[in-house]
Structure formats: structure tokens, C-alpha cells
Amino acid sequence: MAIRYELIKVCKQTGARLGKLHTPHGVIDTPIFMPVGTQATVKAMTPEELKEIEAQIILSNTYHLYIRPGHDIVKKAGGLHKFMNWDRPILTDSGGYQVFSLGPLRKIKEEGVEFRSHLDGSKHFISPEKAIEIENALGADIIMAFDECAPYPADREYVKNSLERTTRWAKRCKEAHKNTDNQALFGIIQGGMYKDLREQSAREITAIDLPGYAIGGLSVGEPKPLMYEVLDYTVPLMPSDKPRYLMGVGSPDDLIEGVLRGIDMFDCVLPTRIARNGTAFTSGGKVVVRNAIYQEDFTPLDPECDCYTCRNYTKAYLRHLVKCNEILASRLLTYHNLYFLINLMKNVRQAIMDDRLMDFRNEFFEKFGYEK
Amino acid sequence: MAIRYELIKVCKQTGARLGKLHTPHGVIDTPIFMPVGTQATVKAMTPEELKEIEAQIILSNTYHLYIRPGHDIVKKAGGLHKFMNWDRPILTDSGGYQVFSLGPLRKIKEEGVEFRSHLDGSKHFISPEKAIEIENALGADIIMAFDECAPYPADREYVKNSLERTTRWAKRCKEAHKNTDNQALFGIIQGGMYKDLREQSAREITAIDLPGYAIGGLSVGEPKPLMYEVLDYTVPLMPSDKPRYLMGVGSPDDLIEGVLRGIDMFDCVLPTRIARNGTAFTSGGKVVVRNAIYQEDFTPLDPECDCYTCRNYTKAYLRHLVKCNEILASRLLTYHNLYFLINLMKNVRQAIMDDRLMDFRNEFFEKFGYEK
Numbered sequence: 001m002a003i004r005y006e007l008i009k010v011c012k013q014t015g016a017r018l019g020k021l022h023t024p025h026g027v028i029d030t031p032i033f034m035p036v037g038t039q040a041t042v043k044a045m046t047p048e049e050l051k052e053i054e055a056q057i058i059l060s061n062t063y064h065l066y067i068r069p070g071h072d073i074v075k076k077a078g079g080l081h082k083f084m085n086w087d088r089p090i091l092t093d094s095g096g097y098q099v100f101s102l103g104p105l106r107k108i109k110e111e112g113v114e115f116r117s118h119l120d121g122s123k124h125f126i127s128p129e130k131a132i133e134i135e136n137a138l139g140a141d142i143i144m145a146f147d148e149c150a151p152y153p154a155d156r157e158y159v160k161n162s163l164e165r166t167t168r169w170a171k172r173c174k175e176a177h178k179n180t181d182n183q184a185l186f187g188i189i190q191g192g193m194y195k196d197l198r199e200q201s202a203r204e205i206t207a208i209d210l211p212g213y214a215i216g217g218l219s220v221g222e223p224k225p226l227m228y229e230v231l232d233y234t235v236p237l238m239p240s241d242k243p244r245y246l247m248g249v250g251s252p253d254d255l256i257e258g259v260l261r262g263i264d265m266f267d268c269v270l271p272t273r274i275a276r277n278g279t280a281f282t283s284g285g286k287v288v289v290r291n292a293i294y295q296e297d298f299t300p301l302d303p304e305c306d307c308y309t310c311r312n313y314t315k316a317y318l319r320h321l322v323k324c325n326e327i328l329a330s331r332l333l334t335y336h337n338l339y340f341l342i343n344l345m346k347n348v349r350q351a352i353m354d355d356r357l358m359d360f361r362n363e364f365f366e367k368f369g370y371e372k
Numbered sequence: 373m374a375i376r377y378e379l380i381k382v383c384k385q386t387g388a389r390l391g392k393l394h395t396p397h398g399v400i401d402t403p404i405f406m407p408v409g410t411q412a413t414v415k416a417m418t419p420e421e422l423k424e425i426e427a428q429i430i431l432s433n434t435y436h437l438y439i440r441p442g443h444d445i446v447k448k449a450g451g452l453h454k455f456m457n458w459d460r461p462i463l464t465d466s467g468g469y470q471v472f473s474l475g476p477l478r479k480i481k482e483e484g485v486e487f488r489s490h491l492d493g494s495k496h497f498i499s500p501e502k503a504i505e506i507e508n509a510l511g512a513d514i515i516m517a518f519d520e521c522a523p524y525p526a527d528r529e530y531v532k533n534s535l536e537r538t539t540r541w542a543k544r545c546k547e548a549h550k551n552t553d554n555q556a557l558f559g560i561i562q563g564g565m566y567k568d569l570r571e572q573s574a575r576e577i578t579a580i581d582l583p584g585y586a587i588g589g590l591s592v593g594e595p596k597p598l599m600y601e602v603l604d605y606t607v608p609l610m611p612s613d614k615p616r617y618l619m620g621v622g623s624p625d626d627l628i629e630g631v632l633r634g635i636d637m638f639d640c641v642l643p644t645r646i647a648r649n650g651t652a653f654t655s656g657g658k659v660v661v662r663n664a665i666y667q668e669d670f671t672p673l674d675p676e677c678d679c680y681t682c683r684n685y686t687k688a689y690l691r692h693l694v695k696c697n698e699i700l701a702s703r704l705l706t707y708h709n710l711y712f713l714i715n716l717m718k719n720v721r722q723a724i725m726d727d728r729l730m731d732f733r734n735e736f737f738e739k740f741g742y743e744k
Contacts, residue, residue: 040692044699047684069667069692077670077688085684295441298449312419312457316449320412320441327416327699 002184005243012355016259023141024182025089028056030264033341039064040084044334047086053339059267063095071137079139091142094131097149128172136179145173147188152220159192166190167204184211202237214245231261253370256361275333278322281340285369294319307339374556377615384727388631395513396554397461400428402636405713411436412456415644416706419458425711431639435467443509451511464512466503468519500544508551517545519560524592531564538562539576556583574609586617607634625742628733647705650694653712657741666691679711
């Protein structure tokens with residue numbers, strides 16, 4: 001078995017889980033936020049900086065690496081870890097989400113998905129077997145089954161067909177997976193916003209014995225309360241001796257709400273993307289650095305933060321860099337935003353340890369400006 | 373006096389100078405290459421990284437900082453060093469070169485230059501007095517006189533008028549300079565490619581007693597041999613007890629040829645700009661990282677280089693990042709190119725120390741693929 005989930009304790013106040021995930025490239029403390037390195041790089045960051053902010057695992061995108069540079073090249077480089085100079089754990093998605101996001105450029109069949117590259121329009125076909133072949137070549141510690149992520153909103157019929165195909169594809173993925181000693185295959189629960197369909201998918205996916213399970217198809221445009229509701233009835237159907245991963249979720253409130261409901265792993269492009277647009281998470285809420293009010297603000301981005309950016313630069317300087325479209329703006333804000341979320345999760349883990357995650361949530365929400 | 377030039381020794385093989393320049397923010401070894409931080413940031417680099425590669429002094433652009441964020445804001449921040457988190461020496465140009473580059477957007481009068489901002493078209497007027505006021509507000513260790521950099525080619529009449537105005541402006545700059553204890557004002561010798569006009573300018577500018585002198589108006593499109601010829605007859609007219617700065621020059625061959633002719637300081641955007649376009653200096657010559665031949669090249673960019681980039685990444689990975697337009701591509705190549713030039717200058721200083729700069733030049737040119 002490539003990975004092993006170790007449950008450390010459950011928060012008495014909330015039921016949230018504190019754990020450790022043992023992987024071939026090291027042990028991960030859960031709950032954890034995973035920075036996204038779509039194209040074999042977490043945008044604007046070096047691996048050393050990711051370690052400095054204590055990132056323990058990163059995610060990379062199979063679709064993007066398949067298209068460019070090609071999984072064969074990554075394999076020849078010695079695998080994704082070596083290619084990108086990152087020796088800690090990596091998780092790769094299956095490419096399913098990206099392929100389905102291509103819209104008119106793709107055609108779904110039982111066998112797999114035919115699509116055209118977003119780069120040059122060239123024709124490609126990815127089946128569950130092909131997705132696993134690519135993920136085996138990339139060599140991440142955790143690999144995801146090839147699934148269909150239904151859009152929101154979607155009618156029941158569509159979602160039901162889609163989740164059932166996702167189950168059949170998950171079985172084919174497990175069958176195709178050649179490297180079970182070094183790579184853990186996770187199944188993905190779909191079912192949209194339909195309770196009975198989520199239940200059906202959870203039942204079917206967890207029946208396939210796999211080292212971990214994810215919830216897909218959330219944070220796709222639905223209202224937040226609806227997402228939390230889906231988590232409320234889906235997470236309890238997932239086995240407690242395996243890690244639970246909520247895909248594509250990464251706003252501070254969603255991370256906390258997810259952990260409260262028993263989630264162990266998260267990923268999202270949000271912190272890095274908004275950083276490049278000049279927006280920062282701070283202990284007092286979001287800060288749009290470009291705003292004119294910061295023109296002569298010679299205080300740090302977040303006075304409570306002790307990251308490299310906040311220790312060395314003022315809002316006035318960061319605003320100047322953002323307005324000039326300087327690379328250093330993207331660097332400093334990305335660094336800070338990732339630090340913020342990683343630090344948030346560290347505090348969340350401590351709160352679970354101290355059996356006070358609900359109190360922590362309420363304090364954080366009040367300070368950040370979220371509705372309680 | 374804000375600065376003091378200390379001549380350590382002269383190379384017996386070439387006459388090149390080894391020296392130290394004492395400034396309010398530390399001592400600089402000369403000959404030196406100064407990375408350019410146009411908008412109060414050396415593009416893609418942090419100050420810590422600049423120190424890691426042993427950058428001793430950087431240049432920043434007065435015109436850009438005047439336009440954005442405004443010298444008043446930099447002054448309120450505590451000056452440019454504090455604003456950008458760089459505690460080593462800084463040199464600011466006068467904005468002359470940038471203003472004259474605006475072409476139809478500017479109008480030259482004896483009093484100064486009227487121009488429109490390249491950002492919003494707003495009208496501005498910079499006189500020698502205004503340029504010094506801005507440079508005093510920025511607070512760099514070395515500040516440049518407001519000059520006119522004649523284009524190439526330009527007729528004799530134009531160049532003569534221009535250099536004579538540059539002399540009158542240099543006197544006004546000296547008169548206006550309020551902070552002589554902490555900021556050293558350098559004069560700029562112009563005169564285009566005309567021997568007698570360079571001589572006239574050198575005579576006039578060095579007659580104004582200033583702590584250092586620069587040669588401007590070179591590397592503006594003229595053939596390299598012509599630039600070297602101008603240096604051959606201009607440098608000997610500059611006092612040997614003060615630093616000599618060749619503005620806007622930064623290709624490896626020009627750096628060495630400049631040092632051979634007695635130059636102590638250089639700056640250029642070339643290494644950082646070509647880095648962002650995916651081109652690297654290496655011991656074997658220029659490498660265009662994007663080229664298909666590097667697709668499966670899992671060796672470092674420069675096998676003889678021990679910089680962070682070359683120690684940790686392959687050409688195949690760098691090529692992938694360049695093709696993806698990833699910020700990390702700009703970071704890693706900028707880091708390497710600056711390291712390359714700074715290391716080159718370190719080797720140049722050692723060669724002067726060892727009285728073998730001409731041998732060093734010939735060996736370097738042969739290896740790099742330059743004509744000897």
C-alpha cells in the first residue's frame with residue numbers, strides 16, 4: 001500500500017479529524033491545504049519557498065502535463081518530483097475536470113473522452129486507462145481516478161448517468177493502475193447536489209477498495225450553504241480509516257467548514273490566482289492591494305502575519321509593484337496567500353488538538369468579516 | 373564627500389583598474405556590473421536573491437519612479453532603499469535618457485524638457501534642477517546629472533549643441549544638489565561618435581569638479597568597434613582618481629572590452645530582459661532555452677555554473693517553463709543571467725589582480741564564441 005492514514009484524534013467540539021498521511025515522499029499532517037502547481041510549478045514560487053512556508057504536499061494537473069511537456073518527457077526526467085525539483089509528496093488529478101471544462105472541444109463516450117488541445121487544437125483521447133497510464137508516468141504519490149465532474153446546475157438524469165459512468169471508470173482505473181506500491185489511487189464521489197445520488201455514488205465508489213476517497217463536483221458555482229449541505233450527508237458515508245479529500249476548495253471559510261465536516265485534504269488555485277490579481281488574504285479579511293487607500297500606507301499587508309512579505313514590505317510598495325505589473329508583486333502576494341492558508345490549517349489542526357475548533361471558527365469568521 | 377574611489381591596482385597586461393568604491397551603503401568592488409531595477413525592483417528578483425548572487429549595487433530609474441509611484445511617496449517611505457528593502461548601494465539615472473527616448477512626446481528647451489507620461493499622457497517638465505530634486509528625494513548613493521543622450525546616427529551640429537547643453541545642465545545639477553554628504557553626483561560625457569566632440573565634452577564635464585564621471589550615448593545602435601574606438605580616446609581624458617561609469621552596457625564582450633579600456637562601472641537591462649524572453653548566457657555562449665533541441669536535455673543550463681538554477685534544474689524543465697510562460701522561468705533565468713555577469717566581473721577582477729586580463733579576455737571570447 002502506497003499510503004497509510006493515521007487518525008490522531010477527533011475534536012470533541014466538532015468531530016473534525018486530526019491525522020497523519022504517510023506517503024512515499026514523507027508524512028503529511030491533516031487537515032491540509034495543497035497548493036496547486038498546474039504546470040509542474042506552483043506559479044511564482046520555488047520549491048524552497050514552498051518548504052519555507054511549510055507546504056507539505058502540492059497538486060499538479062495531469063491534463064496540462066499530458067499536453068505539455070508530455071508525460072513521456074516527465075517520465076524520462078525521472079518523474080514529476082525530479083523534473084520540478086520537489087521531493088515532498090505530490091497529488092495529481094486525473095485530467096477529468098480539465099477535459100470536461102473544455103466544453104465544445106470534447107465528446108464523452110463510455111470508452112473515454114475525445115477532446116482537442118486548448119493549445120493547438122490537436123485531437124486527443126483520454127480513457128480511464130490512459131489517464132492512469134499518464135499518472136503512472138508522472139509518478140505522484142497520490143493519483144486520482146478519471147471521473148466526470150457534472151456542471152452546476154445539471155438535471156438529475158444527467159448527473160445520475162454521469163456518476164454511474166464515473167463508478168465504472170473508477171473500476172477501470174483501479175484495474176489499470178500498475179504502481180500500487182508507490183502511488184495511491186483515490187476514487188471520486190460525484191452526484192451533484194442530489195442527496196440520493198451522492199449517497200449512491202458514495203456507496204459505489206467506496207465499495208471499490210481504494211486507499212482514499214475524494215468528493216468532486218463541489219465549489220462549481222453552487223451557493224456555499226448547498227455545498228455544506230452536500231458535505232453534511234456525504235462525508236459520513238466515507239470510511240473513517242482513509243483520507244477524505246474535498247477537491248477544488250480553498251477559500252478560508254470553506255476550508256474551515258470542510259474540516260468541521262470531517263474533510264482532511266483540500267486544493268485550490270484561489271490563493272495563487274488572486275495573488276497574481278493583486279488580492280491578499282489577511283487576518284482582517286481580503287485586501288485589494290491596488291486600492292488607492294494604500295498609496296501611502298507604509299504598514300505591512302497583514303500586521304499579524306510574520307511571513308517574508310509582511311516582515312519586509314509595505315502596502316505602499318506592494319501596491320506600486322501591482323500597478324507596475326511587476327513579477328515581484330505576484331511573488332510576494334502568492335507567498336503571503338499560501339502562507340496564510342497553510343498557517344490557517346496549522347491553527348485549525350491545533351484547534352482540533354485543543355478540542356475547540358468551533359470556537360476557533362467563530363473567532364476567525366468574526367475577524368475575517370465572514371457571517372457567523 | 374559621499375563616495376571615495378580607492379585604486380587598488382592596475383593590470384600590467386592591459387591597464388585595467390581594480391578598485392573599491394566607498395559609499396554610504398557599503399563598499400563596492402570595481403569593475404562592477406550593476407543590475408537594473410527600473411521600477412524599484414530588479415525584475416523577478418528579491419533583494420535577498422540579489423545578495424545571494426553577490427550584487428553589490430543596483431540601478432534604478434528616476435523617470436519611472438517620478439511617474440510611478442512618485443518621488444514624494446518614495447521619500448515618505450524613507451527613501452528608495454527602505455521603500456524597496458535594499459540596504460546596499462543604489463545608483464539612479466537622471467531620467468534624461470528615458471525622457472529623450474519618448475520621441476514625439478517630448479520637447480527640449482534650454483530650461484529643460486517638456487514631455488508626456490508614457491502611462492497616461494499627462495504633461496510634465498523636467499529641468500536639471502527638477503531631476504536633482506527627484507534624485508535627492510529618492511536618496512540613491514550615486515545620482516546622475518540630467519543630460520541629453522544624442523541618438524545614433526546624429527549630425528555633428530546636433531551633437532555639438534546637445535553636448536554643450538549637457539555641460540550647462542551638469543553645472544546646474546551641481547548647483548541644485550542639496551545632499552552632497554550622502555549622494556554623489558556624477559557628470560556624463562556625451563559627444564556621440566565624434567572624437568573632437570567627445571574630447572570637448574570630457575574636458576568640459578571633468579572641469580566641473582564631481583565625485584565621478586560617466587560616458588553616455590554609447591551602445592545606442594552603433595557598431596561595437598566604433599564604441600570601443602570612442603572609449604579608446606575618451607577614457608584617458610577622465611581623471612584616474614575617480615570612478616568611470618559606462619552607461620547602458622552589459623553584454624559579456626562589451627563588459628570585458630570596457631574594463632580593458634579603464635571602465636569601472638556598468639549597467640544594462642540586457643541580462644534580465646533576455647532572461648524573460650527565455651535566453652541565457654552560458655560559458656559556451658548564448659542558449660535559447662525554447663529551442664526544440666532542449667526538449668529532452670536533462671543537463672543543467674550551464675554545466676560550469678554553480679548558481680541555484682544550474683544546481684537544481686534541467687534545460688528540459690526550463691524549456692517547459694518558458695513555453696508555458698511561467699513566472700518561474702523568468703525567475704530562474706534572470707537569476708542565472710545576473711549570476712553569470714556578476715561572476716564574470718568577479719573573474720575579471722581576479723584577472724586584473726593576476727595581471728592577465730588580456731589572456732582572460734581571449735580565453736573567454738574563444739569559449740563564448742565571440743570573434744577574438
